[in-house]
Amino acid sequence: MVSSASVAGGGEPRSEDDPTVPERVVAALDRIARGVRAHRQTVATDAGVTVLQADLLRALHHGPPPPALAGPLAADLGVSQPTVSDSLAALERKGLVERRSTPGDRRRSTFALTPDGDRLAGGLRRADDVLADTVAALDPDDQEHVLRGLLDMITGMLDNRILAVARTCPTCRYFEAGTDGPRCSLLQVPLAPGDLRVDCPDHEPV
Structure with missing residues (x-):
């Protein structure tokens, strides 16, 4: 038909x-x-790590959120906690990550990059510049439209439980749509289309 x-x-x-x-x-x-x-995959292989190990290095280099604990890191990356624990242990053996005791709870360990891990993580993040360059080649208005469309899709995927974690502006309790445009009630500032965040450290779920 x-x-x-x-x-x-x-x-x-x-x-x-x-x-x-x-x-x-x-x-x-x-x-x-x-x-x-x-x-x-190519970048990780060239660096001598797995894709998941590279993702963990990027996450630790970026800093919280998520907290540098196996559980939150696993939730953020969408994999099981035992899988993340194994990958962190492998990174520790490679001298890229160090384990630290959590004050008040020695059974919980946080993880931090070693100097070698920090250098490698920085290189991994710079390798992603080619991805950002493909977006930068778009018209600025198109970049903002793509960003807003993707943020709306993330909201829908969170609602449908396809994603477990989303620290985006539209999914935050401080986000106000408003008739005059979006606004952050925490920072008390208007949000231009290009200001909308994908990973906000001040995010509070609705």
Whole structure:
């Protein structure tokens, strides 16, 4: 069958077997995700670590949130705590991460980068510049539209329990949509489209 909406809109008739716009967006995101994974796999292999170990180094280099504990790191990366614990132990053996006792609870350990780990993590983050460059090549207005669209998708994925962690502006209790544009009630400042955060340290879930 042919979609009447396509004909009415003046475009080529669209078969109902053709992907819808939402399906094409998902396919595009999947293609992007595969590209990012392949890029990071190559970077991690060249650095002598696994992809998960590289993700942990980036997370520790970025600083909290999440807290530098196995549980929160696992939740943030969407993997099991035992898997993260094993990867942290491997990084510790490589001299890239050191374990520290938590004050008041010696059974809990926090993790910090060693000087070698900090240098490697910095290199891993710089290797992602090529990814940011592809976005920077877009028109500034398009960059902001893409950011807002992706943030809205993250909100939907959180609502549908596809994501467990989201520290974005639209999912924060301090976020106010407002008729005059979004605003952060914590900082008491308006939020321009390019100011919306993907990983805010002051985030409080709604």
